[in-house]
């Protein structure tokens with residue numbers, strides 16, 4: 323019987339296996355940031371251990387970094403301590419670091435692909451659950467906790483239980499105005515926030531093949547929101563073209579290509595589960611609740627919890643409506659927004675900024691709201707400026723910021739105030755995620771831009 | 786890591802599903818660079834509410850959290866495990882945990898016991914009837930016992946063994962150091978490096 327792509331990559335990385343034990347898996351690339359690494363380096367120090375492979379490790383500063391006045395010291399002393407700790411640790415242990423102000427600084431999941439370090443067939447980990455983003459290149463990539471960060475630093479391996487595999491077949495053609503973000507929000511609404519638990523998701527089908535690399539990264543990014551630790555897409559010509567010419571593209575290109583070409587699920591491979599999504603039927607999607615599975619087509623209404631049969635889900639929906647201050651049955655398009663956030667590792671890449679800029683070009687955002695545009699990396703920012711996108715955003719009345727996680731999780735000063743409501747291109751709408759008491763609606767960059775112009779949740783078709 | 790064999794304590798019924806790690810500990814509390822002191826951030830948004838379960842006696846002093854389905858979804862922050870442990874929890878019971886949270890718990894020595902939802906609900910009711918109820922969690926037998934009830938819970942053999950022995954993962958892996966050396970010799974040259982190789 324054939325193998326799935328995830329099984330192939332897994333098998334190629336088993337260092338040691340024994341019955342009744344997890345497999346010991348070799349890690350090809352370890353990405354690091356300031357929030358989940360301090361205690362791991364501390365552990366190494368206490369045990370007198372070194373970083374085994376500094377040449378497979380790279381760090382960047384993203385979660386805490388300010389997006390304004392980046393030439394000044396970080397104002398919040400606790401954030402500053404965390405960033406300084408990363409700098410000291412990287413210097414002490416010999417880890418390459420891209421600090422604030424460095425041209426390769428940015429959100430860890432934007433930086434890896436942009437440097438060409440993310441390649442097909444690799445195992446990639448980071449102390450961050452959105453590491454699944456890198457699966458867009460046909461890599462097996464997943465988030466880990468701080469103890470595991472320490473484990474990888476010390477041994478370049480991880481003991482892991484082999485996950486099951488799920489095929490998500492997305493066939494058909496997206497209508498204009500419907501994006502990769504809408505695909506993944508619809509998948510999560512379908513299988514639920516626990517539906518992918520224990521699985522590696524493989525996104526397949528004509529609608530996935532038609533996506534750009536940026537679009538594929540958006541889909542894989544939110545695998546974790548469906549409960550899956552990893553999601554991947556078999557590499558193809560688009561993948562290879564994206565990597566070609568990047569700083570870390572293989573010098574042995576032909577050899578790499580020969581290997582990469584073997585990276586797809588065999589025709590007779592059997593997945594543990596399969597689901598199908600019809601891309602023709604998809605529409606712009608937004609979330610109304612406090613987990614990413616609580617979403618609905620933008621043309622619809624806020625659902626009525628009373629109509630939900632599962633008591634757990636009903637309770638969760640009732641609580642979500644209270645927290646979100648929404649009434650069952652109200653049209654989603656009537657929801658007024660205070661802040662539009664365009665950015666994050668889900669939708670902070672150049673293509674996302676381009677698509678939003680197309681909508682905003684020559685227009686003004688509603689006077690009732692503010693819009694923050696935060697590029698995913700310093701290089702995305704430079705590229706956008708080279709294309710004049712920053713001018714479009716600023717002329718429309720949006721704020722043009724420096725790269726980082728920013729309002730995606732509000733560890734830096736970019737936060738929602740209590741009761742404030744955002745339309746956000748990020749990936750999590752949990753209670754308080756973007757600031758204590760803040761309310762988040764997850765949207766695509768196109769919906770974010772249209773919403774900024776109209777002041778209420780909107781799609782480009784409403785303009 | 787301390788060995789975990791049995792624990793006897795009182796329970797805290799957290800009747801909510803989908804408790805994500807942003808609720809367990811919000812991002813603003815993640816800025817510490819130590820593993821301790823996170824108890825103040827535990828469920829911090831909810832703890833402002835006087836009616837929240839951890840603000841009530843005797844639940845404040847509970848050591849066994851009995852949670853709804855899909856506990857620990859969201860971010861990979863191990864701080865969520867540290868916050869629960871720093872507060873005093875030894876065990877979390879749920880009918881389903883998020884993968885990363887469960888893995889992190891095992892590393893830190895926090896036992897995550899999986900029981901069918903109907904057993905979780907029966908335990909909630911028993912705690913409601915008697916908030917001081919003594920609950921015994923026996924990892925050796927994989928059983929939760931209270932009153933005259935004894936319920937089996939799920940945990941994989943390997944994690945159970947590691948928790949019971951209090952074993953450090955890195956130490957275990959380093960026993961396979963020869964296999965790691967061997968594996969590295971066979972890695973293809975086209976795989977990317979972040980900087981010129983030093984030791985290898």
Ligand code: SF4
Pocket residue numbers: 384385429430431450452666667668726727730731748749
């Ligand atoms: S942008 Fe948001 S989701 Fe992505 S790494 Fe940063 S905080 Fe995490």
